[in-house]
Amino acid sequence: MSVYFIRDVEQNEEQIANLTMAELFEINIHKMRKSFFKYFPNTTKRINKVNRNFSLEALEKNTVFLSAPSSFDDPYDCNLFIDANEFALQRIRYYAQLCGVNVNSEWNYKEVSMQLAEKIYTHGVSGKPLDEFYKHRQDCEIIRLHHEAFFLRLQLELSSPDTNGESYSVAFNKAIKEEYDEIQNTANRFRVACFAETPYSMLLWSHYANYHQGFCIEYETPDYSSDNAEIYHNLFPVIYTDKRTNLTSLSLNWRSNGKLSNEELWDFYKYGLLSKSLDWKYQQEWRLISCDNLITDDTYNCHFFKIKKVYLGNKMSAKDRKKIIKICQRKSIPYVGVIISPDKFEMKDCNILCENCQRIKQLKKRSTSK
Numbered sequence: 001m002s003v004y005f006i007r008d009v010e011q012n013e014e015q016i017a018n019l020t021m022a023e024l025f026e027i028n029i030h031k032m033r034k035s036f037f038k039y040f041p042n043t044t045k046r047i048n049k050v051n052r053n054f055s056l057e058a059l060e061k062n063t064v065f066l067s068a069p070s071s072f073d074d075p076y077d078c079n080l081f082i083d084a085n086e087f088a089l090q091r092i093r094y095y096a097q098l099c100g101v102n103v104n105s106e107w108n109y110k111e112v113s114m115q116l117a118e119k120i121y122t123h124g125v126s127g128k129p130l131d132e133f134y135k136h137r138q139d140c141e142i143i144r145l146h147h148e149a150f151f152l153r154l155q156l157e158l159s160s161p162d163t164n165g166e167s168y169s170v171a172f173n174k175a176i177k178e179e180y181d182e183i184q185n186t187a188n189r190f191r192v193a194c195f196a197e198t199p200y201s202m203l204l205w206s207h208y209a210n211y212h213q214g215f216c217i218e219y220e221t222p223d224y225s226s227d228n229a230e231i232y233h234n235l236f237p238v239i240y241t242d243k244r245t246n247l248t249s250l251s252l253n254w255r256s257n258g259k260l261s262n263e264e265l266w267d268f269y270k271y272g273l274l275s276k277s278l279d280w281k282y283q284q285e286w287r288l289i290s291c292d293n294l295i296t297d298d299t300y301n302c303h304f305f306k307i308k309k310v311y312l313g314n315k316m317s318a319k320d321r322k323k324i325i326k327i328c329q330r331k332s333i334p335y336v337g338v339i340i341s342p343d344k345f346e347m348k349d350c351n352i353l354c355e356n357c358q359r360i361k362q363l364k365k366r367s368t369s370k
Contacts, residue, residue, distance in 0.1 A: 002243035005281060021266045025233065029224050035308060036195040036219045036286060038064060041210035042320060055214060059327055063301040066191030066290050078187040080272050081244040082251050084180060090252050091176045092116065095150060099133045117168035130155060142258035150175050183251045190273060191300050193288040199311045200347040203282060212315040215324055220308035234294060238285040240278050245271035310335040312354060321354055
């Protein structure tokens with residue numbers, strides 16, 4: 001029996017299947033967390049020949065960077081479960097029917113391919129162009145472009161000087177494989193910012209704050225209003241589960257119809273963008289998801305809730321600590337150092353200001369003496 005957890009509350013498969021976006025939004029409105037936390041590595045990246053520190057930019061501008069899912073550390077993250085063989089069979093059936101083949105329901109992929117190849121070959125030797133199979137169809141523009149792309153791929157393959165009896169099969173395989181990959185890569189059209197529920201997670205400090213050398217920002221959640229509605233409507237708790245939900249039918253419908261219904265789009269969110277393995281449940285993650293609607297600049301930054309407090313990593317260098325504190329003081333943002341507890345395996349706030357801490361002063365002396 002598969003299990004699901006939302007906000008640490010166990011759900012069954014039927015509850016998740018019946019959960020609508022509107023219902024989850026209503027829950028979020030009335031039970032939204034008072035604060036969200038985001039861990040930052042405070043490191044520099046080379047972007048378009050320019051050095052960028054997105055962590056400092058987030059602190060200075062009160063923004064968060066929205067990442068492409070392909071950059072996430074979990075190989076399953078936003079990776080859609082689509083049965084490649086079933087997808088290929090249904091797509092080759094679709095194109096065979098488009099070309100006027102009377103497809104037998106019992107035919108396998110190879111048999112459908114042979115009948116489609118014969119139809120296209122007969123059509124071609126008669127001197128007729130391939131676009132006659134689709135140019136008169138009254139489908140939406142996206143569908144027409146899908147058809148055009150498929151037949152252009154066939155033409156490219158079949159125009160090779162090495163064309164032989166296997167060329168049709170190779171052309172079909174390549175064209176459908178590209179369609180499959182396009183569906184899988186659709187997740188990267190979305191951009192995601194990830195948030196936590198606590199600033200004291202040792203694992204999150206290690207994984208996402210440069211091994212405790214970075215910092216964590218606390219964001220204060222305002223009451224729902226028209227000013228923050230777009231963020232509220234795109235902020236979701238992650239669903240942790242031991243099951244990957246098959247989205248083959250959804251993908252086929254998407255490819256055939258050129259769009260997703262609202263229900264299908266929500267399934268894409270639930271089972272694609274928001275589902276993660278139970279192995280990550282300790283993170284208690286929330287996700288801000290954008291599909292071109294929240295981006296505020298050309299580097300995928302987005303304005304977020306007001307910064308409430310900054311937590312400085314236990315292993316942050318004295319030089320970086322001074323820089324972060326200076327920004328916080330200039331922007332009137334409270335800050336605190338995070339230390340390890342002497343008698344428990346846990347992180348906690350330091351009760352000494354960083355400026356007065358002897359440990360920090362010693363770190364500073366060591367760095368200047370080198």
